[in-house]
Amino acid sequence: MTGISFDPDAPGTGDGIFGLPYTAEEAEVVLLTIPWEATVSYGSGAHRGPEAIRAASQQVDLFDLENGRFYERGIHLLPSPPEVESASEEARKLVRKILRDTDGAGIPDEAAASEPGTKLTERLARVNELGAWLNDYVARECDLWRSRGKLVGLVGGDHSSPFGAMQSAARNHGEFGILQIDAHADLRPSYMGFEWSHASIFHNVLGRIPEATKLVQVGIRDLGNNEVAQIESAPDRIRTFFDLEIQNRLADGVTWTDIRKAIVDVLPEQVYVSFDIDGLDPSLCPNTGTPVPGGLTFHQASSLIAEVTSSGRRIIGFDLCEVAPAPGGDSEWDANVGARILYKMIGHALRNR
Secondary structure, three states: OOOOOOOOOOOOOOOOHHHOOOOOOOOOEEEEEEOOOOOOOOOOOHHHHHHHHHHHHOOOOOOEOOOEOHHHHOEEEOOOOHHHHHHHHHHHHHHHHHHHHOOOOOOOHHHHHHOOOOHHHHHHHHHHHHHHHHHHHHHHHHHHHHHOOOEEEEEEOOOOOOHHHHHHHHHHHOOEEEEEEOOEOOOOOOEOOEOOOOOOHHHHHHHHOOOEEEEEEEEEOEOOHHHHHHHHHOOOOEEEEEHHHHHHHHHOOOOHHHHHHHHHHOOOOEEEEEEEHHHEOHHHOOOOOOOOOOOEOHHHHHHHHHHHHHOOOEEEEEEEEOOOOOHHHOOOHHHHHHHHHHHHHHHHHHHHO
8 A cells, every 4th residue: 555656635536535546455444335225214315425425525634633644544435336226226115105105104013913915014024125135235245345354334324224234343353342423222123114224223233243242322312212211221231321411411510531431431342333423413414314403513423433442442343324415415514524524433443453
């Protein structure tokens, strides 16, 4: 990689993420493009997030005050897989039909079990089948690039996209903890009947990936009764730093430095970072699918991830999901913020490589 010559101060050119010229083979960091958005429950557009982030990343200045010239180690964003685009579109069309025919309610689990073989339940089964296919695809791709010595990240797509990335992390690294930055707990057994819903990813992770020994949630401020019960029933495996708790501590004079240290202290040595952009204040991501008032500032989020590696822990993988560009391309703000969060996350993750 040291033999690659380009001007880091020149405007970004070409198709490379952040305007970088590295191929996947040359780069230390390989990012999967997963434009998956199937089980939309409110606003849409996350499937356009990866391309919007790539385009906005061309405007990110490469020198970083915290991490210096880490871009020299190489970052490459893989092209969008046509098979994922096709599967996502099929699933999205089926979901729209299901929601249309159920007045937006979806299919409760008990109804799906009691009425097999109807047109509705057949559509539901196909959506769930496509979600399982995506998980296998992502896991295989992550395994491939990890076998080549890469640090692997994922750019989604809705927040169901990275389940396979966490499966791969378990297969390749053993036990690890998850740092989840999010407005939502995402602990529902299913949502509207969809097994692989974006609202269910961490229920699925905890139930299907035993190597994920700790889930540390930060910024949560929208959740259901059953999710609260799940958090309360598993204190050894789930620690939730609710947004209200964080804001109250800040109001009481506790510094963010002390709060972020307390958050990271709960994590094990190996950490996977799962970043839903709606974990930020919605002024930073107004077009994300399910924005919620409150949330972290940009610098709070970045410094929290920095604390992970400053503490001596190692980031073994990461994702950024739910970035949705403004309808009609009226604004690149969401993608601009997303590109900069992604760049910070990469720089922090490379510290202990």
